[in-house]
Amino acid sequence: MAPALSPDVVLPTAPALSVGFVLLPQFTLMPFAAFVDCLRLAADDGDRSRQLRCRWRFMTHDGSDAISSCGAVMTACEPFADPSEFDYLVVIGGVLHEPGDADQAAIDYLRRAADQGIPLVGVCTGVFSLIQAGLMRHRRCCVSWYHHGDLASRFSDIEPVADRLYLDDGDRLTCAGGAAAADLAAYLVERHLGRAWARKSLAIMLFDEHRGGERGQPQPVVFDRVSDRLVRKAIRVLEQQLGDPLSVDALAERVGTSRRGLERRFRATLGVGPQKFQRDLRLRYGLWLLHYTERSITEIGEACGFADTAHFSRHFRTAFGAAPSELRRHPDTLHERLVDPFFLYVEARQN
Numbered sequence: 001m002a003p004a005l006s007p008d009v010v011l012p013t014a015p016a017l018s019v020g021f022v023l024l025p026q027f028t029l030m031p032f033a034a035f036v037d038c039l040r041l042a043a044d045d046g047d048r049s050r051q052l053r054c055r056w057r058f059m060t061h062d063g064s065d066a067i068s069s070c071g072a073v074m075t076a077c078e079p080f081a082d083p084s085e086f087d088y089l090v091v092i093g094g095v096l097h098e099p100g101d102a103d104q105a106a107i108d109y110l111r112r113a114a115d116q117g118i119p120l121v122g123v124c125t126g127v128f129s130l131i132q133a134g135l136m137r138h139r140r141c142c143v144s145w146y147h148h149g150d151l152a153s154r155f156s157d158i159e160p161v162a163d164r165l166y167l168d169d170g171d172r173l174t175c176a177g178g179a180a181a182a183d184l185a186a187y188l189v190e191r192h193l194g195r196a197w198a199r200k201s202l203a204i205m206l207f208d209e210h211r212g213g214e215r216g217q218p219q220p221v222v223f224d225r226v227s228d229r230l231v232r233k234a235i236r237v238l239e240q241q242l243g244d245p246l247s248v249d250a251l252a253e254r255v256g257t258s259r260r261g262l263e264r265r266f267r268a269t270l271g272v273g274p275q276k277f278q279r280d281l282r283l284r285y286g287l288w289l290l291h292y293t294e295r296s297i298t299e300i301g302e303a304c305g306f307a308d309t310a311h312f313s314r315h316f317r318t319a320f321g322a323a324p325s326e327l328r329r330h331p332d333t334l335h336e337r338l339v340d341p342f343f344l345y346v347e348a349r350q351n
Contacts (some may be wrong), residue, residue: 001188001239005055009127009174013045014051015051015052015054015055016053016054016192016193017039017042017053017054017055017087017088017188017189017192017193018049018054018055018056018057018085018086018087018088019039019054019055019056019057019086019087019088019089019090019188020056020057020081020083020085020086020089020090021035021036021056021057021059021089021090022059022060022080022089022091022092022110022126023058023059023060023066023074023092023108023131024028024068024091024092024093024094024103024106024125024126024129025066025067025071025094025103025315026068026093026094026108027066027068027069027070027092027093028069028092028094028124028125028177029068029069029070029072030177030178030179030181030295031092031123031124031175031179031180032068032092032123032181034091034178034179034180034182034185034205035090035092035123035182035184035185036056036185037065037182037201037205038055038181038182038185038189038198038201039056039185039189039201040054040056040200040201041200041201041204041205042054042083042189042193042197042201043055044200046296047204053193053197054189056077056191057078057081058074058076058077058084059077059078059079059080060078060080061079061080061105061106061109062079062105063077063078063079063305064077065077068094069094069095070254071316074265074268078219080105080109082108083109083112083113083116083118084116084118086118087118087119087192088118088119088121088173088188089113089118089119089120089121089232090123090126091106091120091121091122091123091126091127091129091130091248092119092123092124092126093123093124093125093127093128093129093177094124094125095125095127096165106129107129107132107133109259110135111128111134111135112165113172114133114135117171118171119136119170119171119172119173120171120172120173121172121173121174121175121184121345122136122141122172122174122175123171123175123181124176124177124178124179124181125175125177126152127141127142127143127151127175127176127209130150130172131151131155131158131162132281135172136155136158136172137158138157138158139158139159139169139172140157140160140167140169140268141159141160141161141167141169141172141174142161142162142163142164142165142166142174142175142176143160143161143174143176144166144176144177144178144215144217145217146309147174148162153330154244162176162217163216164176164213164214164215164216164217165184165211165213165214165215165216166180166181166183166184166187166213166245166322167178167213168187168213172287176217178210180217182201182205182207182212183203183207183212183213183215186198186199186202186210187203187210187212187213188291189201192211192228194313195262198210201222203285212343215292216292217290217292226269226270227269228265228268230255230257230262230265231265231266231269231270234251234254234255234262234266235277235281237251237255238251238274238277238278238281239281240310241305242281242285242303242304242305243284243302243303243305244305245278245279245282245305246278248263248273248274248275249276250260251274252328262274263314269296279315280319282304282305283304283315283316283319283320285303286300286301286304286305286312286316286318286324287302287316287320287327287334289303290324290327290328290334291331291334292293295308295329296326297312297313297324297325300324301313311346312324313325
């Protein structure tokens with residue numbers, strides 16, 4: 001690491017990286033904080049927070065306070081500045097809603113920035129504003145699995161991607177949000193300042209490593225394409241219990257119905273009972289872990305709620321045609337099993 005700077009260092013007139021944050025109404029706090037903190041830690045030596053190597057500014061359409069989705073208020077905001085003052089404009093989205101006056105002002109601002117050739121970064125639902133501005137036509141964009149269905153249903157000329165953390169498409173960068181915002185920020189820090197500064201930021205933030213954009217999102221989701229509301233609710237519960245399976249009776253109680261009623265509605269909607277669906281969901285999670293992590297097969301089996309490795313491997317072979325160890329030795333075959341891992345199960349039973 002470079003030697004510590006003396007307290008009388010003059011702020012440089014041209015930092016290596018300048019970022020403007022466009023904070024939309026009810027913006028999500030975690031991806032915003034993760035992104036800006038990565039910049040903050042790379043900007044100065046130690047944890048002194050001076051904007052030396054990086055600069056950032058927080059903006060709303062009129063400079064008013066920005067209220068996050070959790071109610072925390074960002075007061076140090078200013079009106080939209082000339083886009084040419086920034087290397088990137090980062091749009092932090094929030095709770096999905098119909099665009100209002102503030103959103104329209106942001107959309108107009110993003111169009112002006114695009115006309116000036118400024119790279120635009122959509123974080124979390126910030127990508128929706130880029131799409132509404134007409135700046136993502138016929139492009140791939142990264143979105144959280146949680147919002148994949150919303151994006152796919154609302155914008156037919158966009159290819160949503162929900163199997164990675166972020167996507168660099170040149171002058172458009174999109175990020176699923178959450179902790180992945182720190183990975184994207186570190187990616188930009190490394191590009192402009194160097195790898196050492198990116199690693200420094202992530203280390204202080206207690207990240208074990210810099211995750212590349214191609215890294216998969218945490219787990220598959222299927223409920224968005226299930227028509228029955230009670231079955232969707234049950235699947236949400238099951239997704240939270242991947243490592244600790246529920247009995248059908250316990251699941252029925254959690255969602256407020258009888259065992260018989262739950263089994264009937266699962267079979268009518270998906271063609272299988274809740275017990276088999278739960279096991280298949282856990283196995284698909286195991287497939288994801290096998291592909292995207294370095295965990296041992298024993299650890300994966302435990303994470304998916306199987307009593308022992310033999311039990312996990314036997315059901316895995318039945319589901320995917322090969323043992324976990326065999327698929328791990330053949331990454332291409334393993335990847336083929338993960339084609340559209342988010343919706344394949346449901347589509348196979350509803351089409």
